[in-house]
Amino acid sequence: MSVTGLTYHVYDVEHMTPAEIYGHVLAQLGQERAEIVALTADLAKSTKIGKFGEKFPERFFNVGVAEQNLFGVAAGLALAGFIPFVSTFAVFAALRAGEQVRTDICYQKLNVKIIATHSGISFGPAGTTHHCTEDLAVMRSFANMTVLAPADGYETANAVRACLDYPGPVYIRIGRGFEQTVYEGEDYDFAIGKAVTMHEGSDITVIACGPCVLYAVEAAKALQESKGIAVRVLNMHTIKPLDKAAILAAVHDTRKIITAENHNVIGGLGSAVAEVIAEGGKSCRLKRLGLPDTFAIVGITEDLYNIYKLDRDGITEAILEMLGQEVEPDDDWEDEI
Amino acid sequence: MALADKEIAALTEKAWEIRHLIVQTIVWAGGGHVGGALSQVEILIVLYYHYLNIDPRRPDWEDRDRVILSKGHGGVGYAPILADRGYFPMELLKEFNHTGSPFGMHLDRLKVPGVDASTGSLGHGLPMAVGMALGAKLQQKPWHTYCIVGDGESHEGSIWEAAMCAAHYKLDNLTGFVDRNRLCIDGDTEEIMALEPLKGKWASFGWYVLEIDGHDFKELGEAIEEARRTAGRPTMIIANTVKGKGVNFMEGEAAWHYGGLDSDKEKQALQSINRIYGKS
Ligand SMILES: Cc1ncc(C[n+]2csc(CCOP(=O)(O)OP(=O)(O)O)c2C)c(N)n1
Numbered sequence: 259m260s261v262t263g264l265t266y267h268v269y270d271v272e273h274m275t276p277a278e279i280y281g282h283v284l285a286q287l288g289q290e291r292a293e294i295v296a297l298t299a300d301l302a303k304s305t306k307i308g309k310f311g312e313k314f315p316e317r318f319f320n321v322g323v324a325e326q327n328l329f330g331v332a333a334g335l336a337l338a339g340f341i342p343f344v345s346t347f348a349v350f351a352a353l354r355a356g357e358q359v360r361t362d363i364c365y366q367k368l369n370v371k372i373i374a375t376h377s378g379i380s381f382g383p384a385g386t387t388h389h390c391t392e393d394l395a396v397m398r399s400f401a402n403m404t405v406l407a408p409a410d411g412y413e414t415a416n417a418v419r420a421c422l423d424y425p426g427p428v429y430i431r432i433g434r435g436f437e438q439t440v441y442e443g444e445d446y447d448f449a450i451g452k453a454v455t456m457h458e459g460s461d462i463t464v465i466a467c468g469p470c471v472l473y474a475v476e477a478a479k480a481l482q483e484s485k486g487i488a489v490r491v492l493n494m495h496t497i498k499p500l501d502k503a504a505i506l507a508a509v510h511d512t513r514k515i516i517t518a519e520n521h522n523v524i525g526g527l528g529s530a531v532a533e534v535i536a537e538g539g540k541s542c543r544l545k546r547l548g549l550p551d552t553f554a555i556v557g558i559t560e561d562l563y564n565i566y567k568l569d570r571d572g573i574t575e576a577i578l579e580m581l582g583q584e585v586e587p588d589d590d591w592e593d594e595i
Numbered sequence: 596m597a598l599a600d601k602e603i604a605a606l607t608e609k610a611w612e613i614r615h616l617i618v619q620t621i622v623w624a625g626g627g628h629v630g631g632a633l634s635q636v637e638i639l640i641v642l643y644y645h646y647l648n649i650d651p652r653r654p655d656w657e658d659r660d661r662v663i664l665s666k667g668h669g670g671v672g673y674a675p676i677l678a679d680r681g682y683f684p685m686e687l688l689k690e691f692n693h694t695g696s697p698f699g700m701h702l703d704r705l706k707v708p709g710v711d712a713s714t715g716s717l718g719h720g721l722p723m724a725v726g727m728a729l730g731a732k733l734q735q736k737p738w739h740t741y742c743i744v745g746d747g748e749s750h751e752g753s754i755w756e757a758a759m760c761a762a763h764y765k766l767d768n769l770t771g772f773v774d775r776n777r778l779c780i781d782g783d784t785e786e787i788m789a790l791e792p793l794k795g796k797w798a799s800f801g802w803y804v805l806e807i808d809g810h811d812f813k814e815l816g817e818a819i820e821e822a823r824r825t826a827g828r829p830t831m832i833i834a835n836t837v838k839g840k841g842v843n844f845m846e847g848e849a850a851w852h853y854g855g856l857d858s859d860k861e862k863q864a865l866q867s868i869n870r871i872y873g874k875s
Contacts, residue, residue: 321750387714557694
């Protein structure tokens with residue numbers, strides 16, 4: 259991977275969490291680009307943005323436990339010509355400081371990059387105050403905002419590098435840091451706004467983001483082997499701008515789509531995909547996997563993925579169920595309307 | 596009436612017991628916010644075992660005093676006290692943080708009897724306490740609202756919005772504590788984002804301010820009684836505490852904001868607690 263002439267390697271990704279990788283990549287980028295500054299609100303260690311702070315203390319600002327101020331200060335630094343990277347937990351970035359992000363950063367089209375950790379249900383035992391199953395909905399409704407949800411640590415590294423020169427505000431949502439990897443390295447075709455096909459298939463499509471990508475790939479591989487079912491898996495790491503062409507191709511080729519995300523089914527990836535399908539005008543079955551408009555219970559994150567049917571078993575079950583369902587031709591509906 | 600020596604001795608014995616129970620709960624939970632759970636112990640004990648007008652058999656009794664742990668991550672230190680006071684069976688603490696348990700790191704009012712407000716996102720508790728105190732005034736109810744705020748939490752703007760509001764409405768039925776252990780997650784509050792002069796800040800916001808040793812029951816008792824006597828404004832008790840109090844390897848260590856205990860560490864922690872209480 260090369261950024262402005264320098265070759266970087268993120269070593270030992272297998273043993274580093276996405277957040278740690280993020281911290282390292284940002285510290286590397288900081289070496290290259292003097293206009294990068296980094297900010298947090300008493301979560302330097304937890305979000306790993308502190309890695310940048312250790313290397314460049316004069317370009318690092320910890321504003322204390324004060325998220326609204328955090329994003330306001332970041333906006334000010336952007337207005338002064340810097341590229342601020344800001345990290346806190348997703349719930350505090352998207353919800354506590356939501357208006358600062360919208361009005362100070364998005365409205366003014368400022369070059370602020372938000373790397374939000376502990377998103378979704380990744381901080382399971384902490385409970386609802388620290389879960390964040392609303393951020394995709396909120397962030398994608400902010401005009402000018404770009405929204406990413408990388409699948410693993412490798413993709414986080416790619417996303418963080420790519421956002422640097424991507425104009426305007428970017429929101430990158432990652433987990434608490436215990437997620438497994440789905441990629442084997444950073445060397446694959448990563449571009450903001452372009453879905454990655456993780457598994458080929460023409461029977462049905464699973465469109466996933468974040469940790470659900472791995473679970474979808476596992477489900478697809480197992481179904482291919484055991485039942486010869488061909489599941490297409492798309493890693494929709496960019497929620498906005500959405501790769502409409504990839505979705506419409508899936509509609510065309512498979513007519514059956516399942517979305518999977520660690521987010522409320524309202525407003526996130528599933529809703530974004532539903533909008534594209536509906537506006538596409540072609541009939542297609544859709545099932546959205548996610549939190550069923552409920553606050554998640556307290557629990558170990560892996561258990562929560564199982565309970566809310568977002569893990570391999572849950573996705574497999576949804577695939578088998580949908581494969582048993584017909585895609586009704588339009589003229590069959592008349593008596594139901 | 597100031598606390599009698601005998602009462603102080605009983606509260607001290609209780610603090611020893613509760614510190615043990617907190618360490619145990621951290622083990623059952625597989626880790627937790629142990630530092631702040633241990634610094635707030637005496638504040639909660641003096642309230643729950645002496646000053647609060649409550650009935651644990653009726654957690655929703657209308658005229659009960661209200662308590663809001665605004666530093667909601669202290670839940671792992673709060674639940675043991677609620678269990679010991681009889682709000683729910685002690686056994687349940689063993690499920691702390693487990694999948695499907697009523698107890699997560701931050702206590703949920705709808706699942707844990709005795710909790711008056713769900714907290715965990717910092718800077719939310721004090722505004723809710725202001726609302727409760729206003730509600731009591733509106734209904735001419737005699738109950739009192741107590742709110743425990745973290746010092747790191749006091750970086751939040753909403754704390755100061757609530758501070759202004761409480762003084763504006765002359766809420767003398769509201770008493771706050773700052774658990775002034777001088778640490779937030781990333782380090783010393785004065786290095787991360789200076790709070791001092793903290794006493795002056797609260798005073799200039801119109802509160803009556805007392806500063807005490809937050810581990811000293813006598814001083815805590817006197818401060819609460821003075822707060823209850825103070826008319827026309829809310830009182831903030833700045834309780835100087837030690838993060839991780841009672842466990843030698845945790846005291847004053849930012850790294851013990853959150854942590855887990857293996858069986859060796861658990862044993863060391865319990866021994867350390869025993870030592871300061873003169874138990875063998
Ligand atoms: C709004 C918000 N931002 C960040 C956090 C994460 N967080 C949990 S505890 C903590 C530090 C709190 O420090 P303090 O209030 O001093 O608590 P104590 O030292 O008593 O544990 C932070 C930043 C949070 N819970 N809520």
